[in-house]
Amino acid sequence: MVSRPVNKGTPKAMKLYISDRAPNPRRVQFFLAEKGIEVPTHKVDLAQKEHLKDEFLRLNPRRKVPVLVLDDGTIIAESIAICRYFEALHPQPNLFGAAPKDIALVEMWLRQVELELWLPIQFAFRHLHPALAEREIPQVAQWGEANKPKVLDFLGYLNKRLADSAYIALDRFTIVDLVAVVAIDFMRAARIALPEDLTHIARWRAEVSARPAAKAGA
Amino acid sequence: MVSRPVNKGTPKAMKLYISDRAPNPRRVQFFLAEKGIEVPTHKVDLAQKEHLKDEFLRLNPRRKVPVLVLDDGTIIAESIAICRYFEALHPQPNLFGAAPKDIALVEMWLRQVELELWLPIQFAFRHLHPALAEREIPQVAQWGEANKPKVLDFLGYLNKRLADSAYIALDRFTIVDLVAVVAIDFMRAARIALPEDLTHIARWRAEVSARPAAKAGA
Numbered sequence: 001m002v003s004r005p006v007n008k009g010t011p012k013a014m015k016l017y018i019s020d021r022a023p024n025p026r027r028v029q030f031f032l033a034e035k036g037i038e039v040p041t042h043k044v045d046l047a048q049k050e051h052l053k054d055e056f057l058r059l060n061p062r063r064k065v066p067v068l069v070l071d072d073g074t075i076i077a078e079s080i081a082i083c084r085y086f087e088a089l090h091p092q093p094n095l096f097g098a099a100p101k102d103i104a105l106v107e108m109w110l111r112q113v114e115l116e117l118w119l120p121i122q123f124a125f126r127h128l129h130p131a132l133a134e135r136e137i138p139q140v141a142q143w144g145e146a147n148k149p150k151v152l153d154f155l156g157y158l159n160k161r162l163a164d165s166a167y168i169a170l171d172r173f174t175i176v177d178l179v180a181v182v183a184i185d186f187m188r189a190a191r192i193a194l195p196e197d198l199t200h201i202a203r204w205r206a207e208v209s210a211r212p213a214a215k216a217g218a
Numbered sequence: 219m220v221s222r223p224v225n226k227g228t229p230k231a232m233k234l235y236i237s238d239r240a241p242n243p244r245r246v247q248f249f250l251a252e253k254g255i256e257v258p259t260h261k262v263d264l265a266q267k268e269h270l271k272d273e274f275l276r277l278n279p280r281r282k283v284p285v286l287v288l289d290d291g292t293i294i295a296e297s298i299a300i301c302r303y304f305e306a307l308h309p310q311p312n313l314f315g316a317a318p319k320d321i322a323l324v325e326m327w328l329r330q331v332e333l334e335l336w337l338p339i340q341f342a343f344r345h346l347h348p349a350l351a352e353r354e355i356p357q358v359a360q361w362g363e364a365n366k367p368k369v370l371d372f373l374g375y376l377n378k379r380l381a382d383s384a385y386i387a388l389d390r391f392t393i394v395d396l397v398a399v400v401a402i403d404f405m406r407a408a409r410i411a412l413p414e415d416l417t418h419i420a421r422w423r424a425e426v427s428a429r430p431a432a433k434a435g436a
Contacts, residue, residue, distance in 0.1 A: 061375065062330065062334070062375075068322075070319065074319060074323070076319075076322045076323065076326055077326050077330070078325065078326045078329045078330065080325060080329060081322045081323075081325035081326035081329060082322065084321050084322055084325045085318050085319070085321065085322035088317075088318035088321050088322075089318045099306075100303050100306035100307045101288065101292055101294075101303070103302050103303065103306050104286075104294045104299045104300065104302055104303035104306075105292070105294065105299075107296065107298060107299035107302045108294055108295050108296045108299035111296045111298060111299060112280065112295070112296065116280070119337075138360065138364055140358060140360045140361045140364060142356065142358050142360070142361070143358045143360070143361040146356055146358060157279065157280075
Protein backbone atom coordinates (compact mmCIF):
# COMPACT_ATOMS: atom_id res chain seq x y z
CA MET A 1 0.00 0.00 0.00
CA VAL A 2 1.18 3.51 -0.78
CA SER A 3 0.27 6.77 0.91
CA ARG A 4 -1.64 8.27 -2.04
CA PRO A 5 -5.42 7.71 -1.99
CA VAL A 6 -6.73 6.76 -5.43
CA ASN A 7 -10.44 6.37 -4.70
CA LYS A 8 -11.94 9.86 -4.30
CA GLY A 9 -13.34 10.72 -0.91
CA THR A 10 -10.51 9.11 1.05
CA PRO A 11 -9.02 11.91 3.15
CA LYS A 12 -5.24 12.25 3.31
CA ALA A 13 -4.99 12.30 7.11
CA MET A 14 -6.61 8.88 7.38
CA LYS A 15 -4.33 6.14 8.68
CA LEU A 16 -4.77 2.38 8.95
CA TYR A 17 -2.81 0.56 11.68
CA ILE A 18 -1.95 -3.01 10.66
CA SER A 19 0.58 -5.74 11.47
CA ASP A 20 2.52 -8.14 9.29
CA ARG A 21 1.01 -11.58 8.78
CA ALA A 22 -1.89 -10.96 11.18
CA PRO A 23 -5.25 -12.32 10.02
CA ASN A 24 -7.51 -9.44 11.11
CA PRO A 25 -5.48 -6.70 9.37
CA ARG A 26 -5.26 -9.01 6.34
CA ARG A 27 -9.07 -8.99 6.06
CA VAL A 28 -9.05 -5.20 5.73
CA GLN A 29 -6.13 -5.18 3.29
CA PHE A 30 -7.79 -7.85 1.11
CA PHE A 31 -11.09 -5.90 1.24
CA LEU A 32 -9.46 -2.57 0.31
CA ALA A 33 -7.59 -4.22 -2.58
CA GLU A 34 -10.91 -5.63 -3.89
CA LYS A 35 -12.34 -2.10 -3.75
CA GLY A 36 -9.28 -0.47 -5.32
CA ILE A 37 -8.89 1.82 -2.29
CA GLU A 38 -5.44 2.79 -1.02
CA VAL A 39 -5.03 4.09 2.52
CA PRO A 40 -1.83 5.20 4.28
CA THR A 41 -0.74 2.51 6.73
CA HIS A 42 1.34 2.25 9.86
CA LYS A 43 2.77 -1.15 10.83
CA VAL A 44 2.42 -2.01 14.51
CA ASP A 45 5.20 -4.36 15.65
CA LEU A 46 3.44 -6.97 17.79
CA ALA A 47 6.73 -8.79 18.53
CA GLN A 48 8.05 -5.56 20.08
CA LYS A 49 4.72 -5.26 22.00
CA GLU A 50 4.00 -1.92 20.31
CA HIS A 51 0.27 -2.68 20.73
CA LEU A 52 0.72 -2.57 24.53
CA LYS A 53 2.46 0.84 24.58
CA ASP A 54 0.68 4.06 25.53
CA GLU A 55 0.77 5.52 22.02
CA PHE A 56 -1.21 2.59 20.63
CA LEU A 57 -3.43 2.16 23.70
CA ARG A 58 -4.64 5.73 23.19
CA LEU A 59 -5.87 4.60 19.76
CA ASN A 60 -7.34 1.28 20.87
CA PRO A 61 -7.55 0.44 24.58
CA ARG A 62 -8.65 -3.08 23.53
CA ARG A 63 -5.03 -3.68 22.35
CA LYS A 64 -5.89 -4.98 18.88
CA VAL A 65 -5.06 -4.29 15.25
CA PRO A 66 -6.40 -3.22 12.82
CA VAL A 67 -7.42 0.32 13.76
CA LEU A 68 -8.52 3.01 11.32
CA VAL A 69 -8.08 6.67 12.31
CA LEU A 70 -10.33 9.01 10.30
CA ASP A 71 -9.32 12.55 9.31
CA ASP A 72 -11.50 13.98 12.11
CA GLY A 73 -9.70 11.79 14.67
CA THR A 74 -12.51 9.24 15.03
CA ILE A 75 -11.12 5.80 15.77
CA ILE A 76 -12.65 2.70 14.21
CA ALA A 77 -11.43 -0.61 15.64
CA GLU A 78 -12.58 -4.08 14.50
CA SER A 79 -11.79 -5.33 10.99
CA ILE A 80 -15.40 -5.72 9.84
CA ALA A 81 -16.34 -2.26 11.14
CA ILE A 82 -13.51 -0.80 9.04
CA CYS A 83 -14.72 -2.76 6.00
CA ARG A 84 -18.30 -1.52 6.50
CA TYR A 85 -17.02 2.07 6.64
CA PHE A 86 -15.42 1.74 3.22
CA GLU A 87 -18.42 -0.20 1.81
CA ALA A 88 -20.68 2.72 2.81
CA LEU A 89 -18.30 5.31 1.29
CA HIS A 90 -17.56 3.29 -1.87
CA PRO A 91 -20.48 0.93 -2.52
CA GLN A 92 -18.97 -0.62 -5.68
CA PRO A 93 -17.94 -3.37 -6.04
CA ASN A 94 -20.54 -4.50 -3.47
CA LEU A 95 -19.16 -6.95 -0.92
CA PHE A 96 -21.85 -6.98 1.84
CA GLY A 97 -25.02 -7.53 -0.25
CA ALA A 98 -27.39 -4.88 -1.64
CA ALA A 99 -31.03 -6.15 -1.54
CA PRO A 100 -32.44 -6.87 1.96
CA LYS A 101 -32.39 -10.65 1.46
CA ASP A 102 -28.78 -10.60 0.21
CA ILE A 103 -27.72 -8.36 3.10
CA ALA A 104 -29.26 -10.88 5.51
CA LEU A 105 -27.65 -13.91 3.82
CA VAL A 106 -24.22 -12.26 3.84
CA GLU A 107 -24.57 -11.40 7.52
CA MET A 108 -25.82 -14.91 8.37
CA TRP A 109 -22.87 -16.61 6.69
CA LEU A 110 -20.39 -14.02 7.95
CA ARG A 111 -21.45 -14.71 11.53
CA GLN A 112 -21.44 -18.47 11.07
CA VAL A 113 -17.96 -18.37 9.54
CA GLU A 114 -16.70 -16.11 12.32
CA LEU A 115 -18.37 -17.86 15.27
CA GLU A 116 -18.12 -21.47 14.11
CA LEU A 117 -14.88 -21.47 12.08
CA TRP A 118 -12.69 -18.46 12.81
CA LEU A 119 -13.18 -18.34 16.59
CA PRO A 120 -12.54 -22.08 17.08
CA ILE A 121 -9.38 -21.82 14.93
CA GLN A 122 -8.26 -18.86 17.03
CA PHE A 123 -8.99 -20.67 20.29
CA ALA A 124 -7.03 -23.76 19.15
CA PHE A 125 -4.12 -21.45 18.29
CA ARG A 126 -4.23 -19.31 21.40
CA HIS A 127 -4.72 -22.16 23.88
CA LEU A 128 -2.30 -24.69 22.39
CA HIS A 129 0.56 -22.82 20.70
CA PRO A 130 3.63 -22.39 22.94
CA ALA A 131 4.28 -18.92 21.48
CA LEU A 132 0.99 -17.70 23.01
CA ALA A 133 1.73 -18.90 26.55
CA GLU A 134 2.64 -15.37 27.68
CA ARG A 135 -0.30 -13.66 25.97
CA GLU A 136 -3.23 -16.02 26.60
CA ILE A 137 -3.48 -16.36 30.38
CA PRO A 138 -4.50 -18.94 31.35
CA GLN A 139 -3.84 -21.17 28.35
CA VAL A 140 -6.42 -23.96 28.72
CA ALA A 141 -5.17 -26.87 26.62
CA GLN A 142 -8.40 -28.85 27.05
CA TRP A 143 -10.35 -25.91 25.60
CA GLY A 144 -7.89 -25.61 22.71
CA GLU A 145 -8.33 -29.30 21.89
CA ALA A 146 -12.14 -29.06 22.25
CA ASN A 147 -12.17 -26.53 19.42
CA LYS A 148 -10.52 -28.77 16.82
CA PRO A 149 -13.62 -30.95 16.22
CA LYS A 150 -15.74 -27.77 16.05
CA VAL A 151 -13.52 -26.54 13.20
CA LEU A 152 -13.83 -29.85 11.35
CA ASP A 153 -17.61 -30.01 11.89
CA PHE A 154 -18.12 -26.57 10.37
CA LEU A 155 -15.76 -27.30 7.48
CA GLY A 156 -17.90 -30.34 6.61
CA TYR A 157 -20.99 -28.12 6.61
CA LEU A 158 -19.21 -25.51 4.47
CA ASN A 159 -18.06 -28.18 2.01
CA LYS A 160 -21.70 -29.22 1.45
CA ARG A 161 -22.68 -25.58 0.88
CA LEU A 162 -19.89 -25.17 -1.68
CA ALA A 163 -21.06 -28.30 -3.53
CA ASP A 164 -24.20 -26.31 -4.42
CA SER A 165 -22.90 -22.75 -4.63
CA ALA A 166 -19.88 -21.13 -6.32
CA TYR A 167 -19.38 -18.85 -3.30
CA ILE A 168 -20.46 -19.07 0.34
CA ALA A 169 -23.19 -16.48 0.86
CA LEU A 170 -24.32 -15.43 -2.62
CA ASP A 171 -23.65 -16.54 -6.22
CA ARG A 172 -20.79 -14.05 -6.32
CA PHE A 173 -17.72 -13.17 -4.21
CA THR A 174 -18.50 -11.36 -0.92
CA ILE A 175 -16.84 -10.42 2.37
CA VAL A 176 -17.73 -13.93 3.60
CA ASP A 177 -15.42 -15.67 1.11
CA LEU A 178 -12.62 -13.30 2.05
CA VAL A 179 -13.05 -13.88 5.80
CA ALA A 180 -13.33 -17.65 5.34
CA VAL A 181 -10.16 -17.91 3.25
CA VAL A 182 -8.20 -15.82 5.75
CA ALA A 183 -9.46 -18.14 8.51
CA ILE A 184 -8.61 -21.34 6.61
CA ASP A 185 -5.15 -20.02 5.75
CA PHE A 186 -4.61 -19.48 9.49
CA MET A 187 -5.34 -23.15 10.29
CA ARG A 188 -1.66 -23.83 9.60
CA ALA A 189 -0.61 -21.60 12.51
CA ALA A 190 -3.22 -23.38 14.64
CA ARG A 191 -1.78 -26.74 13.50
CA ILE A 192 -5.09 -28.08 12.18
CA ALA A 193 -4.87 -29.87 8.84
CA LEU A 194 -7.52 -29.16 6.20
CA PRO A 195 -9.01 -32.60 5.38
CA GLU A 196 -8.18 -33.56 1.80
CA ASP A 197 -11.65 -34.96 1.08
CA LEU A 198 -13.25 -31.49 1.31
CA THR A 199 -13.02 -31.13 -2.47
CA HIS A 200 -15.56 -28.32 -2.81
CA ILE A 201 -13.70 -26.21 -0.28
CA ALA A 202 -10.47 -26.95 -2.17
CA ARG A 203 -12.04 -25.78 -5.49
CA TRP A 204 -13.48 -22.60 -3.95
CA ARG A 205 -10.33 -21.83 -1.93
CA ALA A 206 -8.13 -22.05 -5.05
CA GLU A 207 -10.46 -19.65 -6.89
CA VAL A 208 -10.62 -17.10 -4.07
CA SER A 209 -6.88 -17.34 -3.42
CA ALA A 210 -6.19 -16.62 -7.11
CA ARG A 211 -7.85 -13.20 -6.89
CA PRO A 212 -5.14 -10.51 -7.13
CA ALA A 213 -6.47 -8.85 -3.94
CA ALA A 214 -5.87 -12.04 -1.94
CA LYS A 215 -2.15 -11.23 -1.84
CA ALA A 216 -2.71 -8.02 0.15
CA GLY A 217 -1.53 -8.53 3.73
CA ALA A 218 -0.90 -12.25 3.16
CA MET B 219 -46.54 -11.07 19.00
CA VAL B 220 -49.63 -11.71 16.85
CA SER B 221 -49.87 -13.13 13.38
CA ARG B 222 -50.99 -9.91 11.68
CA PRO B 223 -48.20 -7.87 10.09
CA VAL B 224 -48.64 -4.14 10.78
CA ASN B 225 -45.61 -2.71 9.00
CA LYS B 226 -46.27 -2.86 5.25
CA GLY B 227 -44.01 -5.12 3.23
CA THR B 228 -43.99 -7.95 5.76
CA PRO B 229 -45.38 -10.96 3.89
CA LYS B 230 -47.94 -13.16 5.63
CA ALA B 231 -46.12 -16.44 5.03
CA MET B 232 -43.09 -15.22 6.95
CA LYS B 233 -42.40 -17.03 10.21
CA LEU B 234 -39.96 -16.35 13.03
CA TYR B 235 -38.82 -19.31 15.14
CA ILE B 236 -38.04 -18.30 18.71
CA SER B 237 -37.78 -19.82 22.19
CA ASP B 238 -38.93 -18.62 25.58
CA ARG B 239 -36.39 -16.79 27.71
CA ALA B 240 -33.54 -17.35 25.23
CA PRO B 241 -31.23 -14.37 24.74
CA ASN B 242 -30.70 -14.58 20.98
CA PRO B 243 -34.43 -14.70 20.09
CA ARG B 244 -34.97 -11.89 22.62
CA ARG B 245 -32.63 -9.66 20.62
CA VAL B 246 -34.85 -10.05 17.54
CA GLN B 247 -38.08 -9.60 19.50
CA PHE B 248 -36.74 -6.43 21.18
CA PHE B 249 -35.56 -5.14 17.78
CA LEU B 250 -38.90 -5.82 16.05
CA ALA B 251 -40.78 -4.13 18.91
CA GLU B 252 -38.56 -1.04 18.51
CA LYS B 253 -39.44 -1.01 14.79
CA GLY B 254 -43.15 -1.65 15.37
CA ILE B 255 -43.01 -4.75 13.18
CA GLU B 256 -45.11 -7.82 14.00
CA VAL B 257 -44.16 -11.20 12.56
CA PRO B 258 -45.90 -14.57 13.07
CA THR B 259 -43.86 -16.68 15.46
CA HIS B 260 -43.40 -20.34 16.30
CA LYS B 261 -41.99 -21.27 19.69
CA VAL B 262 -39.33 -23.98 19.60
CA ASP B 263 -39.27 -25.97 22.84
CA LEU B 264 -35.58 -26.34 23.70
CA ALA B 265 -36.36 -28.37 26.85
CA GLN B 266 -38.10 -30.94 24.63
CA LYS B 267 -35.07 -30.82 22.25
CA GLU B 268 -37.30 -29.64 19.40
CA HIS B 269 -34.23 -27.86 17.95
CA LEU B 270 -32.54 -31.25 17.46
CA LYS B 271 -35.46 -32.83 15.58
CA ASP B 272 -35.51 -33.25 11.79
CA GLU B 273 -38.24 -30.66 11.22
CA PHE B 274 -36.12 -27.92 12.82
CA LEU B 275 -32.79 -29.20 11.47
CA ARG B 276 -34.19 -28.78 7.95
CA LEU B 277 -34.61 -25.08 8.81
CA ASN B 278 -31.29 -24.63 10.55
CA PRO B 279 -28.72 -27.44 10.52
CA ARG B 280 -26.69 -25.36 13.01
CA ARG B 281 -29.37 -26.19 15.67
CA LYS B 282 -29.97 -22.63 16.85
CA VAL B 283 -32.82 -20.19 17.32
CA PRO B 284 -33.82 -17.67 16.14
CA VAL B 285 -34.54 -18.54 12.50
CA LEU B 286 -36.57 -16.42 10.09
CA VAL B 287 -38.29 -18.11 7.14
CA LEU B 288 -39.15 -15.68 4.35
CA ASP B 289 -42.22 -16.03 2.13
CA ASP B 290 -40.08 -17.43 -0.70
CA GLY B 291 -38.68 -20.10 1.66
CA THR B 292 -35.30 -18.45 2.17
CA ILE B 293 -33.98 -19.21 5.64
CA ILE B 294 -32.15 -16.56 7.64
CA ALA B 295 -30.42 -17.80 10.79
CA GLU B 296 -28.44 -15.62 13.24
CA SER B 297 -30.16 -12.92 15.28
CA ILE B 298 -28.21 -9.98 13.87
CA ALA B 299 -28.75 -11.16 10.29
CA ILE B 300 -32.51 -11.19 10.94
CA CYS B 301 -32.29 -7.69 12.43
CA ARG B 302 -30.35 -6.43 9.41
CA TYR B 303 -33.03 -7.86 7.09
CA PHE B 304 -35.74 -5.81 8.80
CA GLU B 305 -33.49 -2.73 9.03
CA ALA B 306 -33.04 -2.86 5.24
CA LEU B 307 -36.80 -3.32 4.63
CA HIS B 308 -37.90 -0.75 7.23
CA PRO B 309 -35.06 1.77 7.73
CA GLN B 310 -36.91 3.87 10.34
CA PRO B 311 -36.31 4.10 13.23
CA ASN B 312 -32.65 3.56 12.33
CA LEU B 313 -30.87 1.13 14.67
CA PHE B 314 -27.61 0.30 12.79
CA GLY B 315 -26.39 3.83 11.91
CA ALA B 316 -26.97 5.77 8.67
CA ALA B 317 -23.86 7.83 7.74
CA PRO B 318 -20.67 5.83 7.00
CA LYS B 319 -18.97 6.89 10.24
CA ASP B 320 -22.01 5.99 12.35
CA ILE B 321 -22.36 2.63 10.57
CA ALA B 322 -18.72 1.92 11.44
CA LEU B 323 -19.06 3.00 15.08
CA VAL B 324 -22.18 0.86 15.55
CA GLU B 325 -20.42 -2.16 14.03
CA MET B 326 -17.28 -1.57 16.13
CA TRP B 327 -19.21 -1.45 19.40
CA LEU B 328 -21.54 -4.28 18.37
CA ARG B 329 -18.55 -6.53 17.78
CA GLN B 330 -16.79 -5.49 20.97
CA VAL B 331 -19.95 -6.10 23.01
CA GLU B 332 -20.48 -9.48 21.34
CA LEU B 333 -16.88 -10.71 21.40
CA GLU B 334 -15.74 -9.24 24.72
CA LEU B 335 -18.94 -9.29 26.80
CA TRP B 336 -21.60 -11.60 25.37
CA LEU B 337 -19.31 -14.49 24.36
CA PRO B 338 -17.46 -14.56 27.73
CA ILE B 339 -20.84 -14.51 29.57
CA GLN B 340 -22.02 -17.38 27.36
CA PHE B 341 -18.81 -19.37 27.92
CA ALA B 342 -19.06 -18.92 31.70
CA PHE B 343 -22.67 -20.16 31.52
CA ARG B 344 -22.08 -23.08 29.17
CA HIS B 345 -18.90 -24.34 30.84
CA LEU B 346 -19.92 -23.94 34.49
CA HIS B 347 -23.69 -24.40 34.76
CA PRO B 348 -24.73 -27.98 35.70
CA ALA B 349 -27.79 -27.72 33.40
CA LEU B 350 -25.48 -27.47 30.38
CA ALA B 351 -23.40 -30.58 31.16
CA GLU B 352 -25.29 -32.62 28.55
CA ARG B 353 -25.20 -29.95 25.85
CA GLU B 354 -21.69 -28.50 26.11
CA ILE B 355 -19.30 -31.40 25.62
CA PRO B 356 -16.75 -31.21 27.06
CA GLN B 357 -17.58 -28.67 29.75
CA VAL B 358 -14.21 -27.12 30.60
CA ALA B 359 -14.60 -25.53 34.03
CA GLN B 360 -11.21 -23.82 33.85
CA TRP B 361 -12.28 -22.08 30.63
CA GLY B 362 -15.60 -21.07 32.18
CA GLU B 363 -13.78 -19.49 35.13
CA ALA B 364 -11.23 -17.80 32.83
CA ASN B 365 -14.08 -15.89 31.20
CA LYS B 366 -15.36 -14.22 34.37
CA PRO B 367 -12.49 -11.70 34.62
CA LYS B 368 -12.89 -11.00 30.88
CA VAL B 369 -16.53 -10.03 31.52
CA LEU B 370 -15.56 -7.75 34.42
CA ASP B 371 -12.72 -6.15 32.43
CA PHE B 372 -15.02 -5.24 29.57
CA LEU B 373 -17.74 -3.98 31.92
CA GLY B 374 -15.19 -1.57 33.44
CA TYR B 375 -14.36 -0.32 29.94
CA LEU B 376 -18.06 0.02 29.09
CA ASN B 377 -18.71 1.93 32.32
CA LYS B 378 -16.07 4.51 31.32
CA ARG B 379 -17.68 4.86 27.90
CA LEU B 380 -21.10 5.42 29.47
CA ALA B 381 -19.66 8.12 31.75
CA ASP B 382 -19.14 10.18 28.58
CA SER B 383 -22.00 9.03 26.36
CA ALA B 384 -25.75 8.52 26.92
CA TYR B 385 -25.67 5.35 24.81
CA ILE B 386 -22.90 2.97 23.80
CA ALA B 387 -22.21 3.51 20.09
CA LEU B 388 -23.89 6.83 19.20
CA ASP B 389 -25.67 9.63 21.09
CA ARG B 390 -28.94 7.75 20.58
CA PHE B 391 -30.28 4.21 21.14
CA THR B 392 -28.96 1.59 18.67
CA ILE B 393 -28.78 -2.19 18.23
CA VAL B 394 -25.66 -2.12 20.45
CA ASP B 395 -27.59 -0.97 23.54
CA LEU B 396 -30.17 -3.67 22.93
CA VAL B 397 -27.57 -6.44 22.56
CA ALA B 398 -25.62 -5.22 25.60
CA VAL B 399 -28.69 -5.15 27.87
CA VAL B 400 -29.73 -8.64 26.77
CA ALA B 401 -26.19 -9.83 27.55
CA ILE B 402 -26.06 -8.14 30.97
CA ASP B 403 -29.50 -9.51 31.87
CA PHE B 404 -28.12 -12.99 31.09
CA MET B 405 -25.26 -12.60 33.60
CA ARG B 406 -27.67 -13.86 36.27
CA ALA B 407 -27.98 -17.24 34.49
CA ALA B 408 -24.18 -17.27 34.20
CA ARG B 409 -23.94 -16.50 37.93
CA ILE B 410 -21.78 -13.42 37.48
CA ALA B 411 -22.76 -10.46 39.66
CA LEU B 412 -22.83 -6.99 38.09
CA PRO B 413 -20.46 -4.91 40.28
CA GLU B 414 -22.42 -2.21 42.13
CA ASP B 415 -19.78 0.48 41.54
CA LEU B 416 -20.46 0.53 37.79
CA THR B 417 -22.84 3.46 38.21
CA HIS B 418 -22.86 4.62 34.59
CA ILE B 419 -23.84 1.13 33.42
CA ALA B 420 -26.59 1.12 36.08
CA ARG B 421 -27.96 4.47 34.83
CA TRP B 422 -27.89 3.41 31.15
CA ARG B 423 -29.26 -0.07 31.89
CA ALA B 424 -32.25 1.38 33.76
CA GLU B 425 -33.00 3.71 30.84
CA VAL B 426 -32.74 1.01 28.17
CA SER B 427 -34.72 -1.48 30.27
CA ALA B 428 -37.54 1.07 30.67
CA ARG B 429 -38.16 1.17 26.90
CA PRO B 430 -41.49 -0.56 26.19
CA ALA B 431 -39.78 -2.78 23.56
CA ALA B 432 -37.38 -4.18 26.18
CA LYS B 433 -40.20 -6.41 27.49
CA ALA B 434 -40.47 -8.31 24.21
CA GLY B 435 -39.05 -11.81 24.68
CA ALA B 436 -37.80 -11.02 28.19
